[in-house]
Amino acid sequence: MSTSHVLDLENQMKLVWSPEMASKAYIDTVKICKKVKESDHVELISAMAGGWSPKLIIEAWSSGSNITTSIGLDIAARHLGTRYVCMVQNESARLEYETAVKDHGSPVPELVVGEAKEVMARLQEVEFMVVDGRRNDLYELFGLARLSRRGAVLLCTNANQRCMVRFRWDSVVGDKSRVERSVSMPVGRGLNIAYIKCNRESGNSSLRKRNRWITRIDQKTGEEHVFRG
Template sequence: MKLVWSPETASKAYIDTVKICKKFKESDHVELISAMAGGWNPRLIVEAWSSGTDITTTIALGIAAHHLGARYVCIVQNEESKLEYQTAVKDHGCLVPEVVVGEAKDVMSRLPEVEFMVVDGRRKDLYELFRHARLSRRGAVLLWTNGVKKCMARFQWDLVISGNSRLVRSVIMPVGRGLNIAYVKENRGFGKSSYRNFGRWITRVDQKTGEEHVFRG
């Protein structure tokens, strides 16, 4: 089994997100996130939210999770952030996901089979969250938002993806404050040592399109 794209669910999630998020400025990126989450049909959606950030991504993922019947979990930094987050979500009448508090390694160890994950780029534990994510054998879509463009261009997904998975494609999209997206699949037939034998990953960013090209050296 692998993640299979469903245009019907993607369309439903997108349309509902447009209706609800049209009052927010620069909502085009969350509409895309909702469509992607709905289209890839994940069974577990994970968001890592940063205090002081709006909850448009939560709205988008909540809509997708509702259409899919998927489990939706949000990770926050501490109990104060948890209260801030839950209050903001309830004020907007959104679906309140499961909210967990803790260090990246501990939290991600309790969330197996992650298939869709969105991390706010303002979190200091960005790398740790992705590095410790236990990805599904069906594959996974990983995104980070609100990142500084220069940091996004330098970011290398191979540094946070384990030897049990392999990067199929990554792209930086100039929507909202920027989206860095990676599609990851199970690394079948290769253990960690075999994975290293293929050499290091090399990334090149097209300065005109912002697209990141990844290949083995």
């Protein structure tokens, strides 16, 4: 087998960065969101979603949040021809979200309604996932994600909230996956990013390890509770 064929096979087994797609998503998002306040992080998220060329993009939206991140993800997904799913917790949140998106003149993406365990069980081969840090099921959502064999990019927005100061990616990553690299950025209201690599033999697996310590955050008090999963 030639060297070029080997490289092609390796690229098929991991996420590969595309500067061209990142640039397209970034530029279009800047054009649309230039009049929106607190949109500085949206262009970055859109560029990342476009650049990593994921086959499945998931967003976990929180009631009361703006929908600029959704706009950026939708732009990236349309450039890629990729499936983009937005999760909301109940029918009230769905109506709130749809109204906000339509008021912005943007298309409503594929919406799924339900609790973390129910919804994540229906979504497989996750490669790009954005979760609002204000959601009280933050750790559960990341822990239940069934990642692609190619790996995944995970993002937590609104990460500088009082309850988020002790956020740790190693609290959700199990033995079938590992954090290849991570970074916290002072954009928007705080952005935590992690590139997750999955062991090839495991594939399509949840991040959370059985009998592992699990961390949950009390959104009202900001207290961190740790228990066995």
